[in-house]
Amino acid sequence: MTAQPIRTAPTAPAVVTVENPDAKGRFVICCEHASNAFPAPWGNLGLTEQQQSAHIAWDPGALGLARALAGALDAPLVHAGVSRLVYDINRPPHSRGAMAVQSEVHAVPGNIGLGAAARLARTEAIYLPFHDALRAVLARRAATGPLPVLATVHSFTPVWHGRPRAVEFGIIHDADPTLARAVLAQARARTRLDARLNEPYSAADEVTHTLALQATPMGLRNVMLEIRNDLLQGDADQRQMAATLAPILQAALAAIESPEPAKASH
Amino acid sequence: MTAQPIRTAPTAPAVVTVENPDAKGRFVICCEHASNAFPAPWGNLGLTEQQQSAHIAWDPGALGLARALAGALDAPLVHAGVSRLVYDINRPPHSRGAMAVQSEVHAVPGNIGLGAAARLARTEAIYLPFHDALRAVLARRAATGPLPVLATVHSFTPVWHGRPRAVEFGIIHDADPTLARAVLAQARARTRLDARLNEPYSAADEVTHTLALQATPMGLRNVMLEIRNDLLQGDADQRQMAATLAPILQAALAAIESPEPAKASH
Numbered sequence: 001m002t003a004q005p006i007r008t009a010p011t012a013p014a015v016v017t018v019e020n021p022d023a024k025g026r027f028v029i030c031c032e033h034a035s036n037a038f039p040a041p042w043g044n045l046g047l048t049e050q051q052q053s054a055h056i057a058w059d060p061g062a063l064g065l066a067r068a069l070a071g072a073l074d075a076p077l078v079h080a081g082v083s084r085l086v087y088d089i090n091r092p093p094h095s096r097g098a099m100a101v102q103s104e105v106h107a108v109p110g111n112i113g114l115g116a117a118a119r120l121a122r123t124e125a126i127y128l129p130f131h132d133a134l135r136a137v138l139a140r141r142a143a144t145g146p147l148p149v150l151a152t153v154h155s156f157t158p159v160w161h162g163r164p165r166a167v168e169f170g171i172i173h174d175a176d177p178t179l180a181r182a183v184l185a186q187a188r189a190r191t192r193l194d195a196r197l198n199e200p201y202s203a204a205d206e207v208t209h210t211l212a213l214q215a216t217p218m219g220l221r222n223v224m225l226e227i228r229n230d231l232l233q234g235d236a237d238q239r240q241m242a243a244t245l246a247p248i249l250q251a252a253l254a255a256i257e258s259p260e261p262a263k264a265s266h
Numbered sequence: 267m268t269a270q271p272i273r274t275a276p277t278a279p280a281v282v283t284v285e286n287p288d289a290k291g292r293f294v295i296c297c298e299h300a301s302n303a304f305p306a307p308w309g310n311l312g313l314t315e316q317q318q319s320a321h322i323a324w325d326p327g328a329l330g331l332a333r334a335l336a337g338a339l340d341a342p343l344v345h346a347g348v349s350r351l352v353y354d355i356n357r358p359p360h361s362r363g364a365m366a367v368q369s370e371v372h373a374v375p376g377n378i379g380l381g382a383a384a385r386l387a388r389t390e391a392i393y394l395p396f397h398d399a400l401r402a403v404l405a406r407r408a409a410t411g412p413l414p415v416l417a418t419v420h421s422f423t424p425v426w427h428g429r430p431r432a433v434e435f436g437i438i439h440d441a442d443p444t445l446a447r448a449v450l451a452q453a454r455a456r457t458r459l460d461a462r463l464n465e466p467y468s469a470a471d472e473v474t475h476t477l478a479l480q481a482t483p484m485g486l487r488n489v490m491l492e493i494r495n496d497l498l499q500g501d502a503d504q505r506q507m508a509a510t511l512a513p514i515l516q517a518a519l520a521a522i523e524s525p526e527p528a529k530a531s532h
Binding site (some may be wrong): 091127144 | 296359364382390393398401405408411415463478482483484
């Protein structure tokens with residue numbers, strides 16, 4: 001496994017890491033909210049330790065799932081190393097959510113009243129290198145072989161603003177719903193997961209920036225995978241979920257690329 | 267004027283140059299086909315000197331127009347320094363047009379039978395640094411101030427496959443036609459140019475890759491400007507056309523951002 005970390009400073013966690021860059025599979029796995037690190041120069045933004053470990057800071061379990069999925073699919077994995085509360089790389093720089101002043105019910109003191117220079121510095125240190133690295137992975141594959149397929153891996157909290165969520169596996173699309181619909185069909189055929197299209201979020205919530213930026217303009221098939229984080233609480237759960245999802249993704253891609261589409265089975 | 271050239275080697279022309287990065291205007295000007303340079307390691311691709319100076323290799327007059335327009339609009343200018351026959355940065359790496367084996371009636375010997383390693387090398391040396399540089403210009407502005415507006419500047423040949431073209435000023439849009447339509451309205455109101463929407467090309471011809479990659483996912487207003495190259499034959503013509511187009515672009519942007527749209531004048 002080859003990793004290519006890009007660090008802001010020698011002691012800082014990598015802002016972006018590319019694992020398995022030369023993997024042979026069709027999929028490229030991306031995990032934007034992999035980390036709850038609050039490195040210098042940003043620090044903890046005035047958040048408590050409990051807040052820093054909560055879902056507002058990252059997608060708990062998503063990196064373990066993404067890594068196991070990349071292994072099962074022989075895919076490169078591109079993941080971030082900084083909390084989304086420092087910069088949410090699934091948002092453009094002008095989005096309110098890029099450097100959010102509040103997440104769910106929690107204020108983020110270090111993001112309140114951010115000036116232009118601070119916004120610029122985070123954009124340059126986190127957003128641009130992450131997306132440059134992901135773009136390079138995708139463009140290199142597009143230049144040389146069959147078109148890559150982008151799957152982003154996220155987790156969501158089982159309770160949001162006090163309300164429990166029944167959905168277990170959300171499958172979200174950007175402009176092209178083809179792969180997402182095929183993944184949904186395979187998930188329903190192969191698992192008992194409560195799988196739903198465009199839940200608990202959809203493109204209307206601005207959650208598909210990475211897909212819109214990296215896949216849609218290149219004409220690449222793409223999908224965003226959201227797993228409820230109580231299903232990803234430890235390594236074993238994460239590996240098991242990857243073992244469930246990998247054949248779903250493979251079958252979904254095969255179905256949409258088949259010259260003679262399989263008949264719908266009602 | 268501050269230039270930030272990115273070179274493939276100390277003696278090579280810059281693959282991408284950013285002029286006026288700190289300019290204060292809303293527009294960012296991009297000129298993808300600015301150069302007919304055929305630097306090492308690619309060389310002339312087996313083309314004659316006449317072919318290397320023809321419109322198949324670049325957009326004659328476009329850089330002079332783009333530079334004058336950037337000056338008039340107080341805009342950054344991002345331009346390429348390598349012929350589009352080496353790599354057309356307005357095409358994704360998997361496009362047949364990215365490293366075309368034929369342009370109009372001319373074969374491009376050095377592009378025939380290109381292997382994966384050669385395609386990868388050109389993608390990494392030209393396509394990725396150009397678009398990384400343009401993205402950085404746009405993202406920095408998005409992070410700090412009012413949203414930038416992307417205008418790409420091209421020229422087209424008056425005769426194509428033996429057929430004369432009447433259109434003088436083509437205004438082409440990607441997914442969002444708002445700015446293009448406003449530019450057309452201003453061009454018709456303010457000039458005698460034969461101005462047309464989505465001529466001589468349109469998004470269906472895959473000519474809006476830069477807009478689709480750089481502006482559409484960021485929600486930035488954008489337009490592609492195509493000027494017939496017989497109107498850009500010397501510095502004076504290029505400066506005059508810039509003096510014509512700059513107020514058209516400013517007025518078009520003002521019209522679409524006006525809180526109370528001006529009434530249509532029939």
